Amino acid sequence: MDKISNAASENKIFSTRLMLALVFIFVLVFILISRLYSLQISNYDYYIEESLGNQMRMLPITPIRGKIFDRNGKMIAGNQFAYKLTLTPEKTNNVSETLLLLKKYNFINDKDIEIFNKNKKRYKKFHSIPLKYKLNEKQVARFLVSNQFIGVDIESYFQRIYPYNASSVHVTGYVSRMNKKDKALYNKEDYLGTSFVGKTGIEKQYESLLHGKNGKKQIERNVTGRVxxxxxxxxxxKGTDLYLSIDLDLQKKAESLLEGKRGAIVAIDVQNGEVLAMVSMPIYNPNWFVNGISHKNYKKLRTSKDIPQLNRTIQGLYPPGSTIKPMVALIGLEQGTITSHTKTYCPGYFKLKNVKRKFNDWKRSGHGQVNVRSSIAQSCDVFFYKLANKMGIDNLHDGLKPFNFGEKTGIDLPGERGGILPSKAWKKINKKEPWYRGETLIAGIGQGFITASPLQLAVATAALANKGVVIQPKILKSTHAHGESIKEAKKGIRKQIPIKDIHNWEEVIQGMKQTIYSPRGTARKLNKNLKYTLAGKTGTAQVFGLDAEEQYIAANLDERLRDHALFTGFAPIKNPKIAIAVIVENAGSGSSKAAPLAKKLLDVYFEKQSLTQ
Known part of the structure; x- marks a missing residue:
């Protein structure tokens, strides 16, 4: 027997279900409308940009790097049109497989892959990441003819080139690929798309000027990833062009003079501090670094005992030897320890009271009676032993400090070292020992703890020529920004050493003049056929100390233990124009090995001067 249906109950259930269904439909419609509102109205700009991003991207345009010229407009660093292979991860289905295929077809090698994997973290997925630089025309043609790699392209760019190869490398420096350290150093936005930055020299010092400013471009790709x-x-x-104070003719001449040697030559303009020549030898080719140095060349540089990458002009610290004697004499005169009439007898050695050791003169037979001028001209050690002993180390320190010894010159190059100007306090702090009287004597002839760079010696010599004006040396002469006129660079700071009596300065300069022109002057051979007046000082700096009775015989020593040869000077004597410092490592006599090099470079300088007048 069938159950009697309950119509009221069924209607109630149906109504409830219908209501739930309507609510559900309403909720779905509400969600749909809300989503459409969000997509079409609230976030329209965002999603339209996202949709366009599937085919359009904003990419940086890397600026062309500024060029570097010498003072006469000869290009030392420029740019060369070249091609590179790039990969865009966003448009590549499988990056690893693509790299292996590129390697298989000899477009790249393992080193290229390694560098790519290191650098890709710097880029976004839609950036074209460099795979290989400096492709030749044959490689470009082969790739374009058989291109089967989606997301891999050939792009043009400007590559840094140094037309004179190794010449001036320690001044100009070089550019190379950015690393993690560089990334942290430079503004991320400014360097988007930049692969190369200055690593040393002017390239590093003025990186922000040379780099220029990024541009922006919008690219559109098709579904295969092609632009x-x-x-x-x-x-x-475009980056700013730089004009340096360096004279390339003098630079190349100085390099030829030091060829096959270890050493440095610095020549500066006495009147304004501009560096005319700055050569450190040996040199190396900066072009090696631009696209990544080969393992062979890198090993050659790293294992060389001659340390080619050391810029000896500002990083090489040497005992100044006798080249410091004119300054020591001047300090003695200015402090009143001696006068221009002071005479000293030199028997070939000097002894301190109650000290057994003899402090020998370089001339064992002695110089006889000498005064300020002749002691400088003949480089009499005994005169300066006695003078230093009378002054004491702290007075000597205080007198040398204004000449910029013991501190950096402030030249516009990275990596400069300041040298050492010793004192009692310096030794106590650095050596944890007291100062001994004998150390004062050898400091008076530029030996012992005192060290200086060739640039410091050139700056100090220029200060003598200027009668007390110390000028901060500068490399940058002028700049030429895109669309603007050439602007002179800021000049170096000038400091005046206090002068008690100008005659004291003239007395010392006369002693340096006699070095060249006196029959007993240590550089008298230079005055033969000299077409300009020259004041100078020779120097020989010991690499290690000798015992009192021990005689220096170069032939018995290893080459690298022999004395350094030095020469400092300026010319002409009246109205000086140029100051020079020369050091030849382990060459021996300054008068025979360093002084002739200085004369040959000065000859070129004055010959050029006569042609322009």
Whole structure:
């Protein structure tokens, strides 16, 4: 027997279900409308940009790096049009497989892959990441003919080139690929798309000027990842061109004079501090570094005992030897320890009271009676032993400090070292020992703890020529920004050493003049056929100390233990124009090995001067 249906109950259930269904439909419609509102109205700009991003991307335009010229407009560093292979991860299905295929077809090698994997963290997925630089025309043609790699392209760029190869490398420096350290050093936004930065020299010192400013471009790709349209949004601003104070003719002449040697030559303009020549030998080719130095060349540089990458002009610290004697004599005169009439007898050695050791003169037979001028000209050690002993180390320290010894010159090059100017306090702090009287004597002839760079010696010599004006040396002469006129660079700071009596300065300069022109002057051979007046000082700096009775015989020593040869000077004597410092490592006599090099370079300088007058 069938159950009697309950119509009221069924209607109630149906109504409830219908209500739930309507609510559900209403909720779905509400969600749909809300989503449409969000997509079409609230976040329209965002999603339209996202959708366009599937085919359009904003990429940086790397600016062309500024060029570097010498003072006469000869290009030392420029740019060369070249091609590179790039990969865009966003458009590549499998990056690892693509790299292996590229390697298989000899477009790249394991080193290229290694560098790519290191650098890709710097880029976004839609950036074109460099795979290989400096492709030749044959490689480009082969790739374009058989291109089967989606997301891999050939792009043009400007590559740094140094037309004179190794010449001036320690001044100019070089550029190379950015690393983690560089990334942290430079502004991320400014360097988007930049692969190369200055690593040393002027390239590093003035990186921000040389780099220029990034531009922006919008690229459109098709579904295969190929660029089908490019729109420039903002043009890149070319880097600033730099004109250096360096004279390339003098630079190359100095390099030829030091060829096959270890050493340095610095020549500066006495009147304004501009560096005319700055050579450290040996040198190396900066072009090796631009696209990544080969293992062979890198090993050659790293294992060389001659340390080619050391810029000896500002990083090489040497005992100044006798080249410091004119300053020591001047300090003695200015402090009143001696006068221009002071005479000293030199028997070939000096002894301190109650000290057994003899402090020998370089001339064992002695110089006889000498005064300020002749002691400088003949480089009499005994005169300066006695003078230093009378002054004491702290007075000597205080007198040398204004000449910029013991501190950096402030030249516009990275990596300069300041040298050592010793005192009692310096030794106590650095050596944890007291100062001994004998150490004062050898400091008076530029030996012992005192060290200086060739640039410091040139600056101090220029200060003598200027009668007390110490000028901060400068390399940058002028700049030429894109679309602007050439601007003179800021000049170096000038400091005046206090002068008690100008005649004291003239007395010392006369002693340096006699070094060249006196029959007993240590550089008398230079005055033969000299077409300009020259004041100078020779020097020989010991690499290690000798015992009192021990005689220096170069032939018995290892080459690298022999004395360094030095020469400092300026010319002409009246109205000086140029000061020079020369050091030849382990060459021996300053008068025979360093002084002739200085004369040959000065000859070229004055010959050029006569042609321009």
């Amino acid at each position: 089908i349209n490019t729109k420039i949004i903002q043009k890149a601003t």
